[in-house]
Amino acid sequence: MEGEIMGEGEILGGGEMPGGGEILERTRSLAAPFVFFIIIAFQFAAKRLQDLKRGASKTDKEMQLRAEINQLLKDAASYSQPSTFAQAAKLRRMAAAKEKELANYQAHLTQEMKLSYDLYLKVLFIVKVIAHVVIILWFWSSPVVYVSQHLVQPFGRLLYWKIGGSSDNNVRVGIIPWLILCSRVSKFVCRLIK
Numbered sequence: 001m002e003g004e005i006m007g008e009g010e011i012l013g014g015g016e017m018p019g020g021g022e023i024l025e026r027t028r029s030l031a032a033p034f035v036f037f038i039i040i041a042f043q044f045a046a047k048r049l050q051d052l053k054r055g056a057s058k059t060d061k062e063m064q065l066r067a068e069i070n071q072l073l074k075d076a077a078s079y080s081q082p083s084t085f086a087q088a089a090k091l092r093r094m095a096a097a098k099e100k101e102l103a104n105y106q107a108h109l110t111q112e113m114k115l116s117y118d119l120y121l122k123v124l125f126i127v128k129v130i131a132h133v134v135i136i137l138w139f140w141s142s143p144v145v146y147v148s149q150h151l152v153q154p155f156g157r158l159l160y161w162k163i164g165g166s167s168d169n170n171v172r173v174g175i176i177p178w179l180i181l182c183s184r185v186s187k188f189v190c191r192l193i194k
Contacts, residue, residue, distance in 0.1 A: 031139060031144045031145070032144050032145040032173075032178065035135055035139070035144060035175070035178060035179065035182060036182045036185075036186075038131060038135065039179065039182040039183055039186050040182070040185075040186040040189065040190075042124070042127075042128045042131070042186075043183070043186040043187060043189075043190050044186075044190060045124055046121065046124055046125075046128075047190045049117055049120050049121050049124065050121075052117060053113065053114065053117035053118075053121075059109065061105065062102065062105060062106065062109070065098055065101060065102040065105065066102065068098055069095050069098045069099055069102065072091050072092075072094050072095035072098065073091075073092070073095050075091050076088045076089075076091035076092045076095065079091070132179065135175065135179065136175055136176070136179070138175075139174075139175040139178075140175060143172030143173055143174060144173050144174065144175050144178045145173045145178065146170040146171070146172055146173070147170065147171050147173055148169065148170060148171075149169045149170060149171050150169075152171050
């Protein structure tokens with residue numbers, strides 16, 4: 001059985017692998033921030049799409065219709081004499097027709113924007129699920145980060161789920177608890193940033 005791999009850079013009966021433990025340690029030390037930045041990027045993208053969906057920007061046509069309505073109402077207000085009542089009524093009817101046109105345009109635009117952003121949100125959700133599955137499969141049997149045992153004293157067992165305990169007074173944090181923690185922190189950060 002000489003040459004059989006036992007653990008982090010150790011070979012049974014063969015000493016240590018040259019540089020193996022160092023590469024594994026460097027990869028593991030980058031895993032936690034890598035996962036966190038992926039999760040926070042997805043969270044920011046979803047928040048941005050939700051904000052865009054909620055407050056769609058005004059288009060040129062909408063602003064032009066509003067300007068025409070305001071101008072018609074100003075002109076109608078300037079005709080205050082009884083002899084110009086017919087012209088004022090005509091301008092008010094034209095303004096009402098423009099307002100109806102604007103309402104129809106806004107309803108159509110809102111429906112288009114909602115469908116568009118809903119599609120983007122669905123695609124983002126699918127990509128997010130695929131990324132989570134890939135990350136979970138990638139880090140399933142290895143710890144993502146080591147945390148001192150006294151920092152997580154009552155919750156230590158929850159953090160090393162499927163990894164297998166603690167070593168050297170450090171708790172090995174598994175990928176599932178790390179993903180949960182990262183998603184909660186990223187949601188909190190997204191709420192703070194507006």
